[in-house]
Amino acid sequence: MNPARHSTAALSATVVLATAGGLLTTAAAPATAATSCASPVFTRQFFANTTFSGTPKKTDCDSAVNENWGTGAPASGLPRDNFGVRWTVTRDFGSGGPFTFSASAQDGIRVHLDGVRRIDLWKNVSTTAGTSVNLTIPPGRHTLRVDFVNWTGAANTRFTYAPRTSATVDKVAPLVPAGAKVTYDSATNRAKLTWSRNKEMDLAGYGVHRRLKGTTTWTKLATTTATSYTDTTLPATGATYYYEIRAHDKAGNTSKGTADQGVTTADRTAPAVPRNLTAAPGRDANALSWTAVAGAASYEVVRATAENGPYERIATLQGTAYADLDAPVDIPAAYKVRARDAAGNASAYSSPVWATRDTIAPAPPNDLKAVSEDDSGVTLGWTGSNPDTVRHLVYRASSSAGPRTRIGTTTTWNHRDITGDPGQPYVYYVTAVDAAGNESAPAQVTATRRVGPNAAPKAPSLGLARIVGDRLLLSWNQGGYVPVSGYTVYRSRSATVDTSDPANVYATTTATSLERTVAADERDYHYAVVAHSAYDVRSPASASVLPTVSAPQPPPSTTVYEVETTATQVRLVWAAVPIGPAEPEITGYRVYVSTRPGVTKADAEQVHTTPGTDLWVPTPESGRPYYFAVSAVNAAGLESELSPEVSATPGT
The missing domain is CATH 2.60.40.10 (Immunoglobulins)
Known part of the structure; x- marks a missing residue:
């Protein structure tokens, strides 16, 4: 026999749970029996009956529900048989999420969450019985109650609750860490962050993130299980940096960040010259970009139309990209950029780069035609148009009035399309594009991928999937231009039916529906359909579906x-x-x-x-x-x- 264990005193007063009329009620414990147990330690109560009535014979604290009393009494003053033990705890589950409750007992055990029964193994048994349930616990504080009774014979019980940490199951992110603060030491140029510990049971740690004021990109500085972090990597440039803390759990879910906590560093250095300045010509604007400079608060862009200037300032911005919508049309322009920090210190200008805003589109490709139309695809060919063409775009539509889909980009004068449906006439369009992005009008031609003996039908589209009583009804649609001679219906208890396994074949039919009688233990099968051409070429499988199950309904009334x-x-x-x-x-x-x-x-x-x-x-x-x-x-x-x-x- 394991006697009642001694546990550390808790912080809150005991709440005694009693049953009255079959409903869970709360009543204050007698002053002489007052026991406080700090969450997540359980308050444990011993009753000399199996109805949990009257005053507990003993109340103490228990860190876990895991007892094996054998055939002896669980505590002094209690009988060996017909006794009850109740464990209760109220704790903060943080953001909650999916949990597994596991319980075993000889004899009876019931587990409640916020007064709702979740496990019920309530019978006199000769051997230990157990079960587990998966459930989702909402955010915040919740009360667990475990009731155990022993009617006769040996007594043992065990209960555990644990978060499910598989990434495929747990999609609940932790709560945002509370109490985030930051202090900055200008002498050491260090920032210290502190925050309060999260309540989630599956918490894995915290990520510390930092960004420069005026930007939206966060840099992850560290991952820690502590509730403080000191940043020793701050640039001493006078810039303002923001921090946020994000909690993450064992399933990889990450909370939102805490409210931004900012520090401003001492300004001791001027920013560097912006590097990697590029100017890409465009039809509507010349697009400038450059590499961000550490400590820069803004950038100044200047432009000139002569090599030696004069330059005029055309923009001041915080980002590292600028579209010059006012660039002169078809005239070369030179650009330079310099950085300026929050204290007003400016770098030297970068070396100039040139771009010419180009608004003239190239001519369409010449002599577009279908070079070949066979059962594996369509080959298009054409001749060049303008010397400034840098690539061609290929589009496809199911009709001249239908929407166009881009299917390829090429720098050559031909394109092979092997993705079209066999037998489907397509309208192909080819355009020329220059370096500025100007796109020509399209050249067009109609071509069809031939339906050959190796052509596969399109995958059937399963529509209706129902089991009413003992009748299964499946129906599907078949599109495409490849003639279909029949269908094979597959089924398995896996969510994705393996249609390559002959053991999963359920039926064959030439119709686009199937009706069968199914037994009660066949209602958990998933179904998929494969079409066959006249040459026995298989289509891709349809999506796997699990039929809805319903009882037969009375027929509608007549008139x-x-x-x-x-x-x-x-x-x-x-x-x-x-x-x-x-x-x-x-x-x-x-x-x-x-x-x-x-x-x-x-x-x-x-x-x-x-x-x-x-x-x-x-x-x-x-x-x-x-x-x-x-x-x-x-x-x-x-x-x-x-x-x-x-x-x-x-x-x-």
Whole structure:
């Protein structure tokens, strides 16, 4: 027997949980039994009964639910049999997320989260029974309660709760770290960051990030499990830097950053000259870019149309790229850039670079034609147009009015398209592009990839996938131009059906639908379809689908639309009831008759059954009104609601 363990005192007062009328309630513990246990330590209560009623015989703290009392009493003053032990703890789960609760016991164990039962193994057993459940815990503070009872014999119990840390399961990011602060020591040029520890159980650590004021790019400085970090890499340039802390868990989820914490360093150096200045000519602007300078707060761009100037300033900006929309058209322009820091210190200018804004598009390619159209693709060829063409763009559309899709870029005078659907006529467009990005008007030609013996059909598109009762119904669509001779339906219990495995073949058909009877243990299969050409070339597999499962539903109600009378009979005619996909067939109709209005199934004086949609109903009393309503019955034995009531008087 393991006696009750001694645990460290907690910070908050005990809350005694009791059951009243089957509902969980809270009541203050007697002053003499007050015990405080610091979360996440459990408060443990021992009861000399299995209903957790009355005052606990003992209350203490327990760091884990893991006991094996054997056949002895769990604590002094408790019986060996018919006793109960309750563990409770309220803790902060941070952002929450997916957890696994695991419990085992001999005899009974129940686990509650915020009063909701999550595990229920509540029976007198001769051996230890256990189970696990996966669940999602919301953010914030929550209360766990574990109830264990031993009726007779040996007693043992164990309960654990742990986050699920697989990246495929856990998509919940930690909360943003709280209490972030930064202090700067100008003498050492160091910044120290501190923050409060997160509450998530699957927390892996923190990332410390820094960015220069005026930029949006964050640099990760370090990963740490501590709650402080000292940055010793700050440039002493007078620039302002911002820090943020991001928490990350074991599944790789990362929180949002803390609010920016800024420091301004001492300004001791002037910025360097911007390097790698480039000027790319364009149709609408000359595009400038350069490498960022450490400590730069802004950049000045100047322009001239002569080698020795004069230069005029055309922009002051914080970024490292500039589009000169006012550049002179078709005239060479020289550009230089210099950096300036927050204190106003300016670097020397960079060496000049030249660009000419080009607004003239090249001519379209000449003599575009389909050089070959075979079962593996289409080859296009053309001749050059302008000497300033640097590349050609190739587009494809399913019709001259359809949207164009770019399928290639080439610096040669030909292009091979092997991605088109066999048999599909395409309109191909080819344009010429110069160095400034000016694109010519298109040349066009129509060509078709031939349907050959090696052409594969397009993948079927699965639409309807249902199981109603014991009936499976699948239907799919088949597109493309490759003739299809049949389909193979595959199934497996894997979410993605392996259609290369012959063991997964379920059925073959020439139709685009399949209806089968399935057993109750076959409802968890996923299905996929492969099309076959006349040459037995397989298409790619359709997407794998898991059919929806539903019970057969009563059929919809009908409507009586014709009534005919004789002296002793009334003929009723009603609409046939349609059925949905995979729904049971209609096997017949019931006609309910009463001599009083408001006929119901319960008080009808006559009930007639027929497989058709009309019936002569005998009416013994001529001249008396009769009231009728009709229902439909399906193969599952389910009956519809009654039709709207109609009445008729025989003999009139």
